[in-house]
Amino acid sequence: MIPEDLKYTEKHEWVKLEGDKVTIGITDYAQGELGDITFIELPSSGSSVNQSDSIATVESVKAASDVYAPVSGEILEVNESLEGAPETINQSPYENGWMCKVKVSDETQLDGLMDAAGYGAYLEGLK
Amino acid sequence: MLVNTPEQLKNTPLHEKHIALGAKMVPFSGWNMPVQYTGIIDEHLHTREKAGLFDICHMGEFMLKGPAVEKDLNKLLSRRVDDLTPGKCRYSFMLNEGGGIIDDLIVYRTSGEEFMLVVNAGTISKDREWVKKNISSGTKFLDESDRTAKLDLQGPSSGDIMAGLLGDKTVNGLKRFNFTHIKVNDTTTMLSRTGYTGELGYELFMPVSAAEEVWDTLMGFEDVRPIGLGARDTLRLEAGYSLYGSDIDEEHTPLEANLERFVSFDKDFTGKDALLEQKEEGPGRLLTGFICEGRRSARSHFKVLREGKEIGEVTSGAFSPCLKKGIGLCYLNKEFSVEGKEIILTDGKVEIEAKVKSLPIYEHS
Numbered sequence: 001m002i003p004e005d006l007k008y009t010e011k012h013e014w015v016k017l018e019g020d021k022v023t024i025g026i027t028d029y030a031q032g033e034l035g036d037i038t039f040i041e042l043p044s045s046g047s048s049v050n051q052s053d054s055i056a057t058v059e060s061v062k063a064a065s066d067v068y069a070p071v072s073g074e075i076l077e078v079n080e081s082l083e084g085a086p087e088t089i090n091q092s093p094y095e096n097g098w099m100c101k102v103k104v105s106d107e108t109q110l111d112g113l114m115d116a117a118g119y120g121a122y123l124e125g126l127k
Numbered sequence: 128m129l130v131n132t133p134e135q136l137k138n139t140p141l142h143e144k145h146i147a148l149g150a151k152m153v154p155f156s157g158w159n160m161p162v163q164y165t166g167i168i169d170e171h172l173h174t175r176e177k178a179g180l181f182d183i184c185h186m187g188e189f190m191l192k193g194p195a196v197e198k199d200l201n202k203l204l205s206r207r208v209d210d211l212t213p214g215k216c217r218y219s220f221m222l223n224e225g226g227g228i229i230d231d232l233i234v235y236r237t238s239g240e241e242f243m244l245v246v247n248a249g250t251i252s253k254d255r256e257w258v259k260k261n262i263s264s265g266t267k268f269l270d271e272s273d274r275t276a277k278l279d280l281q282g283p284s285s286g287d288i289m290a291g292l293l294g295d296k297t298v299n300g301l302k303r304f305n306f307t308h309i310k311v312n313d314t315t316t317m318l319s320r321t322g323y324t325g326e327l328g329y330e331l332f333m334p335v336s337a338a339e340e341v342w343d344t345l346m347g348f349e350d351v352r353p354i355g356l357g358a359r360d361t362l363r364l365e366a367g368y369s370l371y372g373s374d375i376d377e378e379h380t381p382l383e384a385n386l387e388r389f390v391s392f393d394k395d396f397t398g399k400d401a402l403l404e405q406k407e408e409g410p411g412r413l414l415t416g417f418i419c420e421g422r423r424s425a426r427s428h429f430k431v432l433r434e435g436k437e438i439g440e441v442t443s444g445a446f447s448p449c450l451k452k453g454i455g456l457c458y459l460n461k462e463f464s465v466e467g468k469e470i471i472l473t474d475g476k477v478e479i480e481a482k483v484k485s486l487p488i489y490e491h492s
Contacts, residue, residue: 035151035357036168038446039422039453057477059423061167061361061446086422090166 001028001120003094007070007110008119014094015070015113022110025098026058026067026089029123034060037086042078043100049075051109056099058089071109073102139184140276140338148353155356156249158185163355170358171448174324175491178282179354180345183330184338185248188275189258192241193266200242203261204234205381205398207391211236216304216319218389220381221257222398226405227377228384230254231369233321235306245277245330247371261397276338281328281362283491284350289318289329291348311341323359325366325487361445364454367416367486373427374414374442374456383410383458385486412439413464416484417455417472422446424453425472425479431457432471432478438463441472447489453479454488 006014012030016023031037039059049055049069056067078100082088089097104110114122136159145152150161161182163170173179191200200208205220216235220228230250235243246254255270262268280288290298293309301307306319314337322328333341345351360370369375375384380398382390382405390402419425424444431439444455463470468483 035163036166036446038168039424041423059446061448062357064426 002116002123004116006094007113007115008122009068009070009113010122011068013067013070015110016098017104017110020104020107021076021101022071022073022104023098023101024055024067024070026093027119028093031090031093031097034058034063034065036061037089040082040086040089040099042080042082043075045075045078047075049073049102051106058086067099069102070113071102071104071106073105075100076103077101137185139182140335141182141184141342144339144342145182145353150353150355153356156185156247158248160185161353161355163357164353167355167357167361168446168448170352170354171361173352174282174326174354174358174362175449176283177350177352178280178284178288178348179324179358180342180351181279181281181354181359182342183277183279184275184335186277187244187246187248187251187254187270187272188277188332189244189246189255190237190241190269190271191244191258191262191266192269193263194240195263196240196242196266199262199266200234201394202396203258204232205390205396206234207394208234208236208242209394213238214305214307216306216321218304220386220389221254222381222396222402223377224398224401225377226380226382226398226401228371228375228379228381229257229377231371231375233319235317235319243271245332249372274335276333276335276341278331278333278338278341278345279322279328280331280345280351281322281324281354282326282350284348285326285328288345288348288350292344293318311337311344314340316341323366323368324362325368325489326362326491358448360443361448364443364445364456365447365449365487365489367456367488369414369456370443379414379458380405380410382406383412384414385464386414409461411461412458413461414442414456415439415459415464416486416488417441417457417470417481418447418450418484418488419453419455419472420480420482422452423477423479425455425457425481426474429457429472429474429479431459431463432473433463433469438470444472449489449491453481454484459483
């Protein structure tokens with residue numbers, strides 16, 4: 001269920017490292033907790049973000065939630081297709097539902113994230 | 128929403144059914160309730176297209192009986208009950224002396240000297256105390272909430288489903304805000320043609336011990352799917368129905384809630400003087416619908432702005448599955464409660480463009 005090749009935060013974002021870039025999204029658990037996602041506000045390409053900054057807002061039918069930057073860096077690209085079809089995040093949280101790509105400014109921040117096993121244990125603890 | 132630890136939450140008689148159906152359960156007014164099964168949007172659209180079955184066992188039922196009950200309720204409720212014949216029911220308010228809404232409810236006349244009140248789950252104890260304090264000593268009061276189960280069947284297919292169960296004659300003769308007693312299998316059930324979705328629909332009342340059997344019987348129809356409280360809320364919001372505790376409460380009067388049509392000024396009732404006084408000047412604020420320009424919705428407590436000035440506050444907001452836009456209800460300074468008026472909804476961070484919409488916000492054609 002939890003992809004092995006990603007890293008995870010306690011706020012349920014995932015990170016995929018490719019060279020000095022990361023792709024960011026929210027986990028399957030997060031989309032399930034939110035329910036039907038109806039709206040997303042994405043960051044602007046080219047902007048700089050600090051770790052733990054709010055980088056996106058996702059809204060479900062009943063509530064709004066922030067998505068936080070797992071690492072600091074520069075936003076290289078955002079998944080604009082989500083704006084017209086935010087339900088993609090529900091349908092494919094780890095693939096088509098990716099939110100943005102960031103050029104990492106401090107790779108040591110990645111060491112503080114959980115691996116799949118760690119995140120799985122973390123989710124168990126929430127039950 | 129009332130927050131309780133899981134230990135204190137009450138389960139409805141259908142709890143096992145919800146778990147087996149994979150429902151996501153949430154605390155609501157002290158109860159452990161299904162908020163969704165497959166997803167709010169899916170369940171909402173299914174109810175608008177076919178039929179949805181809702182577990183509403185958390186709501187309260189009071190029985191009142193006695194020679195003075197008609198007089199008592201005429202005084203206690205904003206609408207008259209003396210011209211209500213057995214088999215008919217009415218939406219009404221129970222008001223405090225200041226005209227504030229203690230609860231909104233449906234009053235059923237079950238016989239000449241007997242009535243039933245169906246009240247909100249979160250207000251059961253408050254209502255019970257208020258009613259007991261304000262009825263004659265000869266009027267017998269019984270809180271039947273813990274012994275009564277309530278299931279709602281709502282949606283365009285619900286008429287055919289009930290006809291399939293009971294025959295055309297019973298169902299076709301049952302007009303809106305009328306009720307009758309039926310047998311589902313062997314259980315006597317009260318069938319009321321009322322609801323909270325804006326669709327054709329029914330509310331069924333039965334003993335707690337029969338709830339599972341009635342649920343299974345209705346779930347046996349192909350068009351029926353279980354619907355959670357999430358879609359119940361978006362359905363009522365599209366229909367423009369107020370939710371007690373969000374849109375209406377003791378701080379607001381029926382006039383401010385734009386619900387004067389549910390007040391009978393041609394009789395005496397608690398709160399009447401205050402309402403008459405407010406009516407003279409006209410209420411300063413009015414509960415009004417809005418539709419956002421896009422998919423993003425305002426939420427409860429967002430401020431309403433026009434030309435930079437605060438003119439009201441949002442009381443309910445959600446994504447509308449039918450309109451695919453944000454919708455909601457807000458109290459607006461009276462002069463701005465005009466169809467099509469452009470407003471801005473904000474929580475201080477986000478600004479959402481919207482337009483005033485008269486109720487209902489969405490009407491199924």
